[in-house]
Amino acid sequence: MNRTVVISGGGTGIGRTIASRFAIHGDRVLIIGRRADVLHKAAEYIASSGASRDLHSRRVEVAAVDLTQPDQVQSFVDDRFPVETAVDVLVNAAGSGGPPEGTSLSEVAAAWEQTLRANVLTAVLLTTALEPRLRRPGGRVINFSSIAALRGGGTAYAAAKAALHGWSYTLAGAFGPEGITVNVIAPGFIDSTELFGDTMTDERRQRLITGTLVGRAGHPDDVAAAVDYLAPPEASYITGQVLQINGGALLGR
Ligand SMILES: NC(=O)c1ccc[n+]([C@@H]2O[C@H](COP(=O)([O-])OP(=O)(O)OC[C@H]3O[C@@H](n4cnc5c(N)ncnc54)[C@H](OP(=O)(O)O)[C@@H]3O)[C@@H](O)[C@H]2O)c1
Numbered sequence: 001m002n003r004t005v006v007i008s009g010g011g012t013g014i015g016r017t018i019a020s021r022f023a024i025h026g027d028r029v030l031i032i033g034r035r036a037d038v039l040h041k042a043a044e045y046i047a048s049s050g051a052s053r054d055l056h057s058r059r060v061e062v063a064a065v066d067l068t069q070p071d072q073v074q075s076f077v078d079d080r081f082p083v084e085t086a087v088d089v090l091v092n093a094a095g096s097g098g099p100p101e102g103t104s105l106s107e108v109a110a111a112w113e114q115t116l117r118a119n120v121l122t123a124v125l126l127t128t129a130l131e132p133r134l135r136r137p138g139g140r141v142i143n144f145s146s147i148a149a150l151r152g153g154g155t156a157y158a159a160a161k162a163a164l165h166g167w168s169y170t171l172a173g174a175f176g177p178e179g180i181t182v183n184v185i186a187p188g189f190i191d192s193t194e195l196f197g198d199t200m201t202d203e204r205r206q207r208l209i210t211g212t213l214v215g216r217a218g219h220p221d222d223v224a225a226a227v228d229y230l231a232p233p234e235a236s237y238i239t240g241q242v243l244q245i246n247g248g249a250l251l252g253r
Contacts, residue, residue, distance in 0.1 A: 003027040003088035003231075008067055008126055011038040013193025014144070015093035017220035018227050019060065020046045022089070029060050030080065032126070033094070036064035067094055067122035077129040086135040089231050092123035093144045097195055098156050115156035120163050127171070137179020140231050143168050145186040147246050150253055161186070165242060172240035181239035183230050188246025191217040213248025222247075 005022045009015035010031025022029045023046050033039050039062035046060050065076045081087065098115030101108050123143055134141070148154050149161035165184055172182040189208040209217055223245050230238060244250060 001025045001027050004086065005029045005089040005091070005231075006032070006087055006126070006130065007091040007093060008032045008122060009094035009144075010091075011035065011042040011062075013093075013195060014187070014190060014220045014223045015091065016042045016046070017224045018091055018093065020049065021224045021228060022231075023047075023059050027059060027088075030063060031060065032063045032065050032067065032076070034064060034066050036062070039064060067126050068117040070125055073125045073129050077133070081130065081133050083132075085133055086139075087130055087133045088135050088138065089140045089142070090127060090130055090134065091142045091144075091227060092126060094122040094126075095119045095144055095146075095161075095195070097154060097197070097199070098160075101155065112156040112159075115154075116160045116163070119157065119160035120167070123164060124167065134175070134180050138233060138236070139175070139178075139180035140235070141168075141171065141175070141180065141182040142227055142230055143182070143184045145184045145242065147186055147188040147244065147250055149186060150242075150244070151250055168242075169240050176239055179236065181230070181236060183239060184242040185223060185226050185230075186242050186244045186246070187218060187223050188212065188244070188249040189217055190220060190223060190245075192220055208249075211249045212246065216247065218245060218247055 005027050007015050007019050010019040011033035019029050019031050031039055031042060043060040043062050063076050065072045067073055096118035099111050101111040127141060143164050145161040145164045148158040149165060152158050168182050168184045175182055226243055226245050229235060
């Protein structure tokens, strides 16, 4: 395919796997994160994996942008996306579990601000800046929430991810008449990412796995498959939805 795909958080974990899948399809893929070295390594990794090596290396671009900074986001869009460019798929996967909250009110305030900025503002600023470039009809916006938004888990993190749901519903309403869909993917425990840092103990990992119905951790490929499902033209009737990918750790909703 020949789509233009923008993936925030595309340098690591789930975002990197999603980027790889689009590159395999032959799309132009642009990955965003704050660390240029990580992004370049991801682009090399994607280019050197899979069968269509030449195709990959032509198609993966990187942009080191702190998506919580309005000026950086606007410059990025102005530089990389001239007015005539159309963005087919925007995946807002950038996020962070946030720091420990501490006990004093100023520590709590700082932790909440950082977590809300990392998980909500990143998606809001990038989507707002790219909104005029989204393909009409046919554009896709895919936001990344979490099982924590639905059942708790982390305080500021759960709240930040839940905030994305309400915002996504509003966007789906605004963009629907223009043929752009907006959906949310809410993963459960997904291994092989940087999200948990050094907070993941063997005991916690085992507890999360035991909590699934399938008896295993999720893999970024499990989540990328859901993006593959939401992105093509055939998915134009799916909008305003929250799609859970959690091995049955939370049922229904
Ligand atoms: N892994 C799971 O079990 C799980 C479960 C539920 C939901 N999720 C969600 O899935 C999404 C992908 O996470 P992941 O699991 O793949 O974790 P990850 O490996 O930590 O990926 C998060 C990415 O976001 C980028 N990022 C963070 N803040 C940013 C900022 N201000 N500007 C630009 N980029 C920023 C990071 O790159 P830099 O540090 O270089 O900026 C990193 O590449 C996240 O939204 C996460 O909350 C994950």
